[in-house]
Amino acid sequence: MSEDTGQNVLSVDDLSISFKTRDGSSKAVDAVNFHIARGETLAIVGESGSGKSVTCYSLLGLIPQPPGVIESGVAQFTSQGQQRDLLRSDKQALRSLLGNKIALIFQDPMTCLNPYLTIGEQLIEPLCQHKNHTREQARNRAIELLQEVGIKNAEARFTSYPHEFSGGMRQRVMIAMALITEPELLIADEPTTALDVTIQAQILDLLDKLKKQRNIALIFISHDLSVVASIADRVAVMRAGKIVEAGKTQQIFKQPRHAYTQQLLASVPSGAKPAQACQPNPQAPALLKIEHLKTVFEQGKAGLFSARPAPTIAVNDVSFELRHHEILGLVGESGSGKSTLGRSVIQLIKPTAGRVQLDGQELTQLSSKQLKPLRQRMQMIFQDPYASLNPRMTVFDTLAEPLLYHRIATRKNVTPRVLALMDDVGLAHAAIRKYPHEFSGGQRQRIAIGRAIATKPEVIIADEPVSALDVTIQAQILELILALVERHNLSMLFISHDLSVVRTIADRVLVMHQGQVIERGDTETLWAAPQESYTQSLLAAVPHL
């Protein structure tokens, strides 16, 4: 594919890996070839389970063996002229490369730093290990590097513990840690996925800059095409363990050849909301009315801590209306309080102050008993389809529960109802007796949606309903939601951190920042001309194809 294989740092040929499991062996990576030269960025793109991470980890002996088995392949790693096959070198040899010539950056900076050691200690480890620096030398180097990756007064921060850094900062530390031995190959596994868009943009820039300065080879693993577009020179698209298409970034994005690539691109949310049959009419009375809503969290176990941290104001004086048959988007970064707002509206969290009215009926003052009938009219869809379904209940139990509980159906006639619901959300009848863990993420979310619409509610609060899903699935679920909104004439508060998603689905948008709604308006108008600087930076940070 690439021209000059001369200065390839890494070239992988016919790599095949399979995993032994209870139900036989399954191929995770199937005859994969790729190579990368210095100063080049290769993006490996694929959805979860496509084997993109396994591919890279297997090269470095970081996959558990067993169950993992490397069936075939060669991985030539070239450094200072000398070549060696990673797959055939012993642990000792690999270790001498790892964290030295080859470095990794992992996805979640929250869990990838050792919480019990100061970042300093963790930073200097590779130097002491490979370059046998003294602690003192290592320390100085580390501090320089920390400054370079943009950590202020590194001197002092050197002895801080990971939890004293924000997510973005931790990722910077991770990067410093990776680069401290001046590696020739850097593998970044979804380095920005766990971060907010604005931070994501910064980290991407940083990575790009450092790469250029040091002229190192960067393998960038991601599920997010739009992120890749901005950073990669070449892209390899993986699916079910195979590289289905590879080539220059431009070419991949402009004229994708393989069907799957096309599908991927197609399902990247972009553009405005498709016009709908019946638009919500602005004059209609608000179905849901929120006034001066405020939710405060008491922190700390009362009395036990020396000084109880000040209560955090998650939602601060928020007012808005949800009209009939409207999808209201609610965007914000993590910690902006958008989820709390959603939960406060549906009374999962008792708001501290303010009013929530459903059809003019005040909810905040009601006891859980009094709420019961109203809950039928207002339902919620949660973010994590893994956590939002009771693992001990079958699809049937999950869907039947609300029906029976609200006396919508009786034990006798509940089954057809459940089947109907399953049709609604596009689940095979065969699956009715199965348990959540037997489904893929997308299907689970379908079950969750099914449960939400079971009681024929008027309002649905969807909290990041698609952010846990792969793009293609994401697209399907979004479609489903739109369809259901149409069919059941629902009104929806759609909470998401992903602006492009919101744009494709919402009629109006609220932008939330630090507990407050700082900007609101019709989606397109807001996109066209954001007023607030924050909103502008937010939109600016969104990666585009």
Next chain:
Amino acid sequence: MSSPEINSTQQDIDTPPTPLAPAEKGSSLWRDAWHRLQKNKMALLGLVVMVAMCIIALLTPWITVYGYEEQNLLLGASPPSAAHWLGTDTLGRDLLTRILYGSRISLAVGFIATAVALLIGVIYGTVAGYMGGRIDAAMMRLVDILYALPFMIFIILLMVIFGRNILLLFLAIGAVEWLTMARIVRGQVQSLRQQEFVEAAVSIGLGPWAIIRRHLIPNTLGPVIVYTTLTIPSVMLLESFLSFLGLGIQPPQSSWGLLISYGVETMEEYPWLLIFPGLALSLTLFALNFLGDGLRDALDPRASKD
């Protein structure tokens, strides 16, 4: 809360994409656990041993040849023989018979006391964990208080004072063990409460009891079962300690603990009087421990993804 992509990449690393076989009948986590348990030979062995033990204990009165107090002074302590497979004790009583009858008591103590602990612990823990806030704080404070009581000492006191009443023994031991159980369950419930499926249940409008019954307790069962299998042995040991101090079971009844503490006295002259009861107890404890560990691994939620 880490974002779900982690799970997927995690999957990338440690497991392959599992092709979704459309099975008509769903396999519950329990069946999965059972599969995993079958993989774990030691645990399986433990299970088999325990089941066997219980069956034999139940059948004892019908399968034993000798009465458990039936003595033969002239015979005295005799080593294993055709007539007495495990020999006889110093009063010429058949050891096998005594061990079998002892198993009834020991197992009974183990299971009943644990059951007591289980009952109190699970309910208490679930309520505390679910209610949270002040109620939880108060309830847990009580547990802390009880924790501070030197219970072994209280049991001794009780036994000395009110005589060796087996029922009292159950209650006393149960009263000690439920505390830990309550803590475990509470911890479980607290983490479950954060889970979205519980929120979902709330947003459906389910009442607290429905949620506790349908959503919380079933999901705490895993750890509870594990802890139970680990409590039974410690209870049996407790009983044997009391027996050693002469505070356990009333003779002529006997428990393994009692038999062992007698056996120790004469372990040089009549080693079989120590070895066989010792084996019986050790075997059971081993079985239960391995079973417990096996169950833990089998029921581990993280494992249950693959």
Next chain:
Amino acid sequence: MASCSPVPTSNFSHRLRFLSNLFCVISCLLLFACGNGENNVSTGLASQTLHWGNGAEPQELDPHIVTGIPEHHIIVGLLEGLVLKDPQTLEPIPGMAQSWDISDDAKTYTFHIRANARWSNGDPVTSADFVWSWWRALQPALGNQYAYMYYPIVNAEAYATGEIDDFSQVGVKAIDANTLQVTLANPTPYFLQLLDHYSMFPVHRPTIEKFGGPAERGTRWTRAGNFVGNGPFTLKQWDLNRLVMIEKSPTYYDADKVRLHAIRFYPTENVSTEERMFRAGQLHVTGSLPADKIAVYKKTNPQALRISPYLGTYFYRINTKIAHLADKRIRRALAMAINRQQIIDTVTKGGQMPAFSFTPPNTLGYTAENGFTEDIQAAKALLAEAGYANGEGFPPTDLLYNSNEGHRKLAVAIQQMWKKNLNVDITLNNQDWKVYLDSVTTGNFEISRAGWIGDYVDPNTFLDMWLTDGGNNRTGWHDDEYDQLISEAAPAAKVRAQRYAHFRRAEAILMDAMPIIPIFTYNSTHLIHPHVKGMPSNILDYASYKQIYLSED
């Protein structure tokens, strides 16, 4: 900790280092411990130090307060009474008193105290010391449980129970510094025996008054360093539950005869451990031996085993207030249906003597006739007479014993015998010591295991307890003739033979009524290292330390 150190791992490695150090220490300890072939016995031989398994921690060392045997073993080393016993014959020999005269009416004793008798601080031992000590011993406030040892003395009982409060009326008088005169209410042939009981030992007045009132319990005067005694040894060390050590007293009048340099008493409660200590050479003498070990030692190491008859009887006490047990035929039937020899051979295994009377045979020349014979047929007949032919309808009867493996085995065995021979059902009921005592003293039992150890070598110590108002009777049985024989006839008797005749008559009555079922005469069982010399056996299990010494041949 974690926070204070700049480099976080260091404190962790600290912990590692600490642990590894500790490990080294421990392993060194192990190595050091191994290989040292020395043990108490070998070192003891050189230093003439006797290592003595004493059974339990002494409650106290105040002779007027304590009641137990472990205390006895220590106190007889520290203090000495007017007379001592000959370890062979147990006949009285001079102690603090080098001689004594007995008046013809056998009621007045005059003791001549040694001129060279000294307290361990050098003070001379005078008759005044005895008068004061005995006065103290009789103070009610002191709670002396052995006060009754004094009761043969004129007015002693009256004074002890507070009837009179003028001690001068009590029959104890200091004629001069070295002459003590004691007047008895009745001739009491065993009075000299009593004088060797620690409850009649003298105590050092200045010391006691230095640490508290004369009648004050538990002052510090008995502690090592404070204790002043007149015995062959002095108290050197007393570590609670660990060790009591006494050392040869230079001021003792007979010091040059005392060959042991020191005796170390260990509170060996756990008999199995004690036996192992003996085998490991940590003890010269053990307080007892587990029944199952006896056979082993008989085979492997007989010279170390010392089994000798003991002045005590193991018996079952019957509550004659219980309806069906009020019938003496039933009591006799039960007694006759026990095969004592078999029990001894298979359960107690100590070669004890089957008991057919209450007083042990040959108690200072006294032996009672057998009150009954083991005869199952006769027993059945008696039971039938009583209306329970072949045990039909015999009321369920409860056999009480205090939790103890030995008692339990015995009870089980007898239960089975009664079942087999008489077809009567006896239920076993064991209680903890204190609960058991409570039940027995309150008469809340039907049949209960019991044992009695003589306080002094005389039938009286066994027979006076069955008097109608005897505090230890507890059977509800009483017989006027018996009372008369014991409390009037026997004391009045002029010569021993006549006295013993009265006792025999009384014991015959007792055995005929059978309120108690004698099982066997106790044995004292010890392991004694061959090095230990000059320690003959006797029925009081009494050791005279001044004659004991350690030597290899």
Next chain:
Amino acid sequence: MARFIFMRLLQAIPVLLVVITVTFFLVRLAPGGPFSAEKAVPPEVLKALEARYHLDQPVVNQYLSYLGDLARGDFGPSFKYPGRSVNEMIAAGLPATTELGLYAMCFALLIGASAGVIAALKPNSAQDYIPMSTAMLGICLPSFLLGPLFMLVFGVWLEWLPVSGWGDIPGDKILPALTLASGYTAYIARLSRGGMLEVMSQDYIRTARAKGLPEWKVVLKHGLRGGMIPVIAFIGPAFAGLLSGSFVVETIFQIPGLGRFYVQAAFNRDYTMIMGTTVLFATLIIFFNLLADIVAVWLNPRLRDLYRGKGA
């Protein structure tokens, strides 16, 4: 932190009060008094004794006066040992018990932790089963069996170590310590295994591996810390347990420890002694639980800051 400790200490007061009250009335419910003996005690003597120890007064008065004495730190005189005050006996017994407990805990930690770590490195393999089952022997063989066994083997047969005693003969503390440790070794092994398994599956362990650190360094430096947290949490209560649970070992090896006193006291109805030991043990348990919590906090940087009240 200070406030936290203070609160906990404050909580301890009612706890102790409960313990005291319950025990006080419980012991007096027991049949058989402290002075009953095989030989009948003459009534006048008994009266004198009861007067001496105020047992003739109404129970409530006894209770109140006891509380009064306790407040002054006076546990009263022992009934069984007239010459001794309970304070004195505790002073005599506690050191031995503590020392024994300390050694036992060290043994348990050394053996248990290493077994657990080794097992955790290769779960469900021989390397897992062998150390774990050996450690588990500790649980399965009750100390009253293990103790005599050790005595026999090392004391009588091999003659390596003394059979019994405390500080009389060098090495006489090893067997009891080992015996007492056995049970806890197994628990610690299990805990550390669990903890290590948990930690070794963490992302940051993968990070450490990605640095090319040798496996032992990954385990000891990055794994152990987190993995030992449950063990640390266990040590505190366990130590309290060791102290109050050492009576079996003390009885077997005849160690002049508190546990042995306690059991004797219970059997002898030595009221004041029972009270004294019970109160003491309760205090110890409370103290060590508190200690455990504090240590756990110091070990975890995040919690540490929380308690410092600084940003979390």
